[in-house]
Amino acid sequence: MNDHDGHEDHGAVPIADAPARVAAIEAVLTASGVITSEEVDAQVEALADMIGPRHGARIVARAWSDPAFRARLLDDAKAAAGELGVEVTSEDLAVVENGPGVHNVVVCTLCSCYPQAVLGIPPAWYKSAEYRARLVREPRAVLAEMGCALEDDVELRVWDSTAELRYLVLPERPTHTSELGEDQLADLVTRDSMIGVERL
């Protein structure tokens, strides 16, 4: 019995070298016919296209441009994302909207739950113990350290993601962008603004 996490090791020999352990597990899975190394290689290459937050940026740009879509997005984010061809499958998605006097920020205190369907793969800092622990204890300080200092009169809402429910922040539309089309607006939207650690 493992003395740390409550899961049995099933006789596996502990290996301190994580890369070697991953290689061993991959070898077992390929030898057992569960997966192939070619599939792994292809998926690793495909990650490059998944890392970006382009789907989220398109959703935000549409919400800025189309009040009816914005309303649907806030009411049922999965369905609204589906209107743009963005499929959110395994978990639920909620959109929380920034506005005058209100700022939202997202964290996963337990692990690294993240709306990957719209934001891609989370950055390293999002998964760090420091961010996960401190954002709920001293969110204003953390945001200030990350370059997102909030005025004292701004209400700060911290959303803790779970395996069942992920959050996407709808940032405020920047000023002087009324002439821009959706594609141009999407180019302005950053991943960090949709996590809530940046204001546009």
Added chain:
Amino acid sequence: VNRTHDEPFDESWQARAYVLVELTAKATGTSPEDFRTHLIAAIAAEPDRAYWDSWVKALDTWIAELDVPRSELVEASQPSYIEPAAFRSAEPTVAANSSSADMPPGSAPARAT
């Protein structure tokens, strides 16, 4: 919080570990969320452990629960059978279903058909 630490993966093995979860869940008809329960447990057990080390720990316990022959998992865990330096290549050089006597370091794993 170091916001400049921005890339999802610091090392290529982390991307591979990430992909193993997705592909294995799909192949076995399980949910990646099943893995997540192991990840949460691994992080909770040692909060100061590096995130990707916890990921590997969770992968370890999750895979052990799946229908993968235990003997192969144990055998592949033998450090002497593993060539970490070769892991960056497309073919991991790990003996998964061979004995120690017939698996020299650097050999490619046998592929199930």
